[in-house]
Amino acid sequence: MEVRAFKTREVSEKLKLKVIKESLSVYAFAAKQEKELPYNIVRVELKNREDLSLRIEVGALVTENISANTLPVPNNNIIKTYNKLKGLQLADNIDNRDKNISILFGVAYYYEIVSGRIKRLNNKLVATETIFGWCLQGHVGISNDLMTMNIVVDEKDVSDQPKQFWALANLGIEGVEKDDLEKHTIDKEIMKQFEKNIVYQNKGYTIAEEDQNYTSFFWTEDPGKEEEEIFKMTRVLFRVKSGPFLLAATIQQHLKRYAEQFSNACQMLEKSLYVDDLICSQSDFDAAFKMSLECFNIFKEASVELRKWKTTSVDLRDKWREAGLEIDKEKYSINDNSALSLCKVLELVWDSDSDVFQFEIRSLEKFLSKEINSKRFDLQVAGSIFDPVEVLGPFTIKINL
Secondary structure (H helix, E strand, O other), rough: HHHOOOEEEHHHHHHHEEEEEEEEEEOOOOOOEEEEEEEEEEEEEEEEOOOOEEEEEEEEEOOOOOOOOOOOOOOHHHHHHHHHHHHHHHOOOOOOOOOOOOOOEEEHHHHEEEEEEEEOOOOOOEEEEOEEEEEEEEOOOOOOOOEOOOOOOHHHHOOOOHHHHHHHHOOOOOOOHHHHHHHHHHHHHHHHHHHOEEEEEOOOEEEEEEHHHEEEEEEOOOOOOOOOOOOOOOOOOOOOOOOOHHHHHHHHHHHHHHOOOOOHHHHHHHHHHOOOOOOOOOOOOHHHHHHHHHHHHHHOOOOOOOEEEEOOHHHHHHHHHHOOOOOOOOOOOOOOOOOOOEEEEEOOEEEEEOOEEEEEEHHHHHHHHOOOOOOOHHHHHHHOOOOOOOHHHHHHHHHHO
């Protein structure tokens, strides 16, 4: 049997394909002679999803993995983005977000699959017609306006050199120990006084009665009359000038109530709350679901509902829906030219389907076009890059130095 394709073992077993064992000559790169190795071979028939008459039968060598790399699935709005794709059947099922490579065709099958028709979408991307539908080929996923970066970090592999690098990036930011200690002492006293002046009552925080005079305000039912009444705010105010402090202090006080019952969730919330947004991650599905439920219940006890939950996991999203959590149903786009709004996390564009952050660089490109050769200009460039989690640190550090 002539083998001109590769197929993963997982897919072969799911399809229950008949296996034929054969010995093949393998020529490794730079090797002087071939090696005779036993392999499992399967025959598989592949069809067009809509027109079953369009099919091809191939002999494929079974392997554990074809590639550690993945292929991006076209964005849900790809047809809206490119008018030439309207009315065409795409080979990829856009609803299936699996990016793993399950079968790889050799070049011998290429002209049996493609028809020769192409549609040029732009100077970097074309659509090619195949028996399975139209395939996108070329440069896609990075536009002129947005820069895409996909970074995977294994903490155990981080060496001392990168740690020193990040420490260098924080030069001039870390305070003196004596000043930090003094500031910490003052903060503790402020928090202690704040805790004395609020009371947890009816799933909310009220101001102590003796302090309610400071939240008095005038009120009248008829602005045309001079008669006015004096009312007092009894709940802790957030939409005032000191609102950011009052919100943070109230949340901190509320978390103390559940520090023993939900210790992990409270520790995470202390580090992962950004004003009124919660951003966190977990290592597995069960931990993520448990953590999200605990966070939801903690804030529910303060009459605050955590809503618009969003995740990269479809299974977790379904589980949230079953548990009664409000899912973010708005449709987003990572294409700045789309009519859909951009999904942002800390003002960074986030594609939750592929779990990729993107950085908006149009304003930076416009600023760089001035081409001023000075240290002041370089520092202005570094300061204009909004990167709260320092993903771009390896690049911006060069400017700071």
